[in-house]
Amino acid sequence: MDWQSLRRIVTDNNKDGRSRILIDGEAAKLIALEEAGLAEIWSAGLDDGKLLDATDKLAETDLRLEPDPGSVKVRWFTIAPEDEAKTAEELEAAAAFGFGAVGAAHCRVDTTRHPSMHKTQSLDVIVLVKGEVDLLLDNEEARGLKPGDVVIQRATNHGWVNRGKEAALLVAILIHAA
16 A cells, blocks of 8 residues: 555635635554555544644644544555464454554454454444455454445444455544544
């Protein structure tokens, strides 16, 4: 995945109330390992006055999986093809490292089904842009998601698996639900 080619444009109002471009550039934060990664686009509070806060706070804060209470996050993320040569221990170590790196070790409440399983207190709207993935739930799965498919993930334990040959690119809007 060429993370540098991903572009974010954030709009704002100037002091006269006229619309303008606040940011036209790369992601605020990025964590990537081989073909898997997460790129933060924007985060904003949903309270009155916070939505149009012109500060790009993401660039100043640690990368976190979950949005703050009363906030929304927008991000790109990729799911690399699952490497069948890796042992269960290697997959678990990679998942533990990845979730730990984004402050979300506590979200891994039940990884019995797969190391990528996690549960956040958020409503997530996820759109598959490129590639193919499967959505795992505790007792079932949605297989073969294709570009244009949308998942409304509502604070349930879930995980993503890419059984294909290329990295899958997804866009997510996460709204804190607690």
